[in-house]
Amino acid sequence: MNTENTSSLFSKGEKLTNGYFTGDAYLQLLLAKDKNNDFVIGSVTFEAGARTNWHTHPKGQVLIVTEGEGLYQEKGKPAQSIKIGDVINIPENTEHWHGASADSKMVHIAITNYEGEVNAVWLNPVSDEEYLEANK
Numbered sequence: 001m002n003t004e005n006t007s008s009l010f011s012k013g014e015k016l017t018n019g020y021f022t023g024d025a026y027l028q029l030l031l032a033k034d035k036n037n038d039f040v041i042g043s044v045t046f047e048a049g050a051r052t053n054w055h056t057h058p059k060g061q062v063l064i065v066t067e068g069e070g071l072y073q074e075k076g077k078p079a080q081s082i083k084i085g086d087v088i089n090i091p092e093n094t095e096h097w098h099g100a101s102a103d104s105k106m107v108h109i110a111i112t113n114y115e116g117e118v119n120a121v122w123l124n125p126v127s128d129e130e131y132l133e134a135n136k
Contacts (some may be wrong), residue, residue: 051099
């Protein structure tokens with residue numbers, strides 16, 4: 001019996017095990033970079049408490065929240081709550097993180113541009129202290 005939520009826009013995808021996420025996060029690739037598109041599109045599911053590491057994108061990124069509630073924070077700024085329907089336009093080379101809130105799952109579509117063959121520069125994990133502060 002399939003118990004996966006069938007009301008989601010896209011399937012949950014594969015669990016991310018690359019070390020760039022804390023908690024349970026999943027990626028469903030929607031469109032790979034190709035000769036026509038210098039970006040990748042993926043639907044990312046963050047279970048409650050899951051989040052990215054701090055990171056940057058050399059050519060920026062756009063997030064479109066499709067389910068739940070989460071958090072987005074740029075380095076040196078307060079975290080902001082994000083929810084279904086929100087569009088976040090992340091400038092190039094801006095250090096940031098995003099993920100679910102402590103008590104809600106969050107799903108977003110990520111449109112990530114490439115510079116050459118690089119679309120993200122991964123940095124340190126978001127500490128538990130930073131995450132707790134963001135959830136206040």
